[in-house]
Amino acid sequence: MSDHTADPATEAFVAHRNLLFTVAYEMLGSAADAEDVLQETWLRWVKADLAEVRDHRAYLVRITTRQSLNRLRAMKRRKEAYVGAWLPEPLLTAPDVAQDVELAESVSMALMLVLETLSPTERAVFVLREVFDVGYDEIAAAVDKSPAAVRQIAHRARRHVDARRPREVVSASETRAALESFQRALETGNIQGLLDVLAPEVVLVSDGGGIKQAAPRPVTGADKVARFMAGGLGKVGAFGQGDSPVTVVPTVVNGSPALLVHMHGEIDGVMAVRVQDARITGLYYVRNPEKLSRVASETRLTLR
Numbered sequence: 001m002s003d004h005t006a007d008p009a010t011e012a013f014v015a016h017r018n019l020l021f022t023v024a025y026e027m028l029g030s031a032a033d034a035e036d037v038l039q040e041t042w043l044r045w046v047k048a049d050l051a052e053v054r055d056h057r058a059y060l061v062r063i064t065t066r067q068s069l070n071r072l073r074a075m076k077r078r079k080e081a082y083v084g085a086w087l088p089e090p091l092l093t094a095p096d097v098a099q100d101v102e103l104a105e106s107v108s109m110a111l112m113l114v115l116e117t118l119s120p121t122e123r124a125v126f127v128l129r130e131v132f133d134v135g136y137d138e139i140a141a142a143v144d145k146s147p148a149a150v151r152q153i154a155h156r157a158r159r160h161v162d163a164r165r166p167r168e169v170v171s172a173s174e175t176r177a178a179l180e181s182f183q184r185a186l187e188t189g190n191i192q193g194l195l196d197v198l199a200p201e202v203v204l205v206s207d208g209g210g211i212k213q214a215a216p217r218p219v220t221g222a223d224k225v226a227r228f229m230a231g232g233l234g235k236v237g238a239f240g241q242g243d244s245p246v247t248v249v250p251t252v253v254n255g256s257p258a259l260l261v262h263m264h265g266e267i268d269g270v271m272a273v274r275v276q277d278a279r280i281t282g283l284y285y286v287r288n289p290e291k292l293s294r295v296a297s298e299t300r301l302t303l304r
Contacts, residue, residue, distance in 0.1 A: 008050055009045060009046050009048075009050060012045075012050075012056040012060070013041075013042060013045055013060065015056075016056070016057050016060050016061075017038065019057070019061070019132070020038055020041060020060055020061065020064045021034055021035070021038055022107070022131075023061060023064050023065065023068065023127060023128070023132065024037040024038060024064055024067075024068045025091065025107070026106065026107060026112070026115070026127045026131060027065070027068040027069070027072060027115075027120075027123055027124055027127055028068055028071060028072055028075065029088035029089065029112050029115070029116065030075070030088070030089045030291075031089045031091055031294050032089065032290075032293075032294065033071055033075065034068075036071070037064060037067045037068050037071055038064070040067045041060065041063045041064045041067055044063050044067075045059075045060060045063060058138050058141075061128070061132075061134065061138070061142060062138070062141055062142040065124050065128065065142035065143065066142060066143075068124065069120050069121070069124055069143070072120045072123070072124075073120055076120075082209065082210075083208075083209060083210025084206075084207065084208055084209070084210060084214055084215075084216050084217075085205045085206060085207050085214070085215070085216070085217065085218060086116075086207060087109065087113070087205060087206075087207035087284055087285075087286050087291075088109060088112040088113070088254070089286070089291040089294070090109075090253045090254060090258070090270040090272065090286050090291065090292070090295055091107065091253065091254050091294075091295075092251065092252065092253060092294075092295055092298050092299070093107070093252050093253065093254060093255050094252065106130075106131045106255075107254045107255045108254050108255055108256055108272075108274070109253075109254050109256075109272040109274070109282070109284040110165070110166055110274040110282055110284075111161075111165055111166075112254070113205075113284075114161050114164045114165050115127070115161070117160070117164065118157055118160060118161070121143055121145070121153060122153055122156065122157040122160070123157070124139075124142070124143050125139055125143060125150055125153045125154050125157055126154065126157040126158065126161060128142065129150075129154045130154075130157075130158060130161075136150050136151055136154070139154075166274060166276065166281075167276070168276065170275045170276065172256065172257060174275060174278060175256050175257045175273065175275045176250075176257040177278070178197055178273065178275045178278055178279060178280055179250070179257050179258070179259065179273055179275075179280075180250075181193070181196070181197040182194065182197050182198075182273070182280060183248060183250070183259060185197060186229065186230075186248070187248070189230060191226050191227070191230055194222075194225075194226035194229065194230065195222050195223065195226050197279060197280055198222040198225055198226060198279060198280050198283075199222065199276065199277070199279040199280060199281040200221070200222050201220070201221070201222075201281065202220070202221070202222050202225050202279075202280055202281055202282065202283060203218050203219070203220050203225075203281070203282055203283070204218065204219040204220075204225045204228060204229075204283040204285065205218050205282075205283070205284050205285070206219075206284075206285040206286075206287065207284075207285070207286045207287060207288050207291070208287045208288055209287075209288030209289075209290060209291070211287075211288055211289055211290070212268075212269075212287035212288060212289065213287070214285070214287055215228065225283065245263055245264045246261065246262070246263055246268075247261075247262045248260065248261050248262070249262065251270075251299075253270055253272050253295075254272060256272065256273070257273075258270060258271055258272045258273070259271040260295070260299065266296075267292050267295060267296045267299065268287065269285055269286060269287040269292070270285070270286045270292065270295060271283065271284070271285050272284045272286075
């Protein structure tokens with residue numbers, strides 16, 4: 001075997017790949033699109049004259065941000081034609097991410113949905129500044145704005161997000177406890193148990209993409225959500241009873257405890273939750289198969 005090392009361009013890209021993927025994912029809400037952006041970033045990176053690049057990380061973040069902005073504007077048309085509610089593509093994350101409260105909150109389904117309400121440039125500025133603490137000058141170069149303009153955009157985006165994001169950051173253990181109560185109630189078909197763990201104002205958003213059955217609009221209120229969940233699962237048999245085709249497995253998705261729902265041994269959906277005061281205030285159920293392929297492949301790898 002020849003003793004050779006990777007070229008400087010490859011080494012730099014690999015060193016920053018996780019950062020670049022997270023930037024792209026938080027801007028796009030799609031792991032598949034984030035991977036495409038990384039491919040586009042790589043193609044531009046290998047053409048750069050590294051002797052002229054003083055800061056590899058900053059240069060790579062700039063390329064990734066610009067490519068994400070281009071794709072985000074194109075995705076707007078896709079989302080406008082999307083059937084039913086749209087949710088971010090769920091991302092399996094390591095359990096230790098859930099212990100990093102700040103990072104876990106930044107990729108949570110709840111915050112990702114709030115980011116959807118920002119303009120593309122506001123979203124890029126917010127992600128770079130608030131999540132990764134990138135300097136204003138560096139952000140300005142990435143979004144083609146002046147540093148002064150970026151400061152204004154950052155302030156506006158932060159105020160917009162703060163008015164809509166969860167008021168308090170909940171620990172992974174508190175989320176897990178609420179999710180376990182929710183799971184037990186589902187497995188036993190216990191409507192009262194569901195009502196006990198669901199907040200009165202809970203909102204269920206389900207995403208089938210027009211491929212799988214899902215509620216066309218958000219379902220609001222504990223009673224309606226409990227009956228929707230029990231009714232939907234009742235059609236295929238309750239969890240955990242006899243030879244039911246439905247099983248559920250705890251996992252960590254977008255930095256928080258979540259549930260993988262299997263139907264006949266295949267992944268049918270991912271349930272993520274938002275918890276406040278020990279009760280579930282948001283339930284996000286992704287069933288669109290096109291958004292589950294990454295989760296399915298990564299789950300199969302871990303089982304080998």
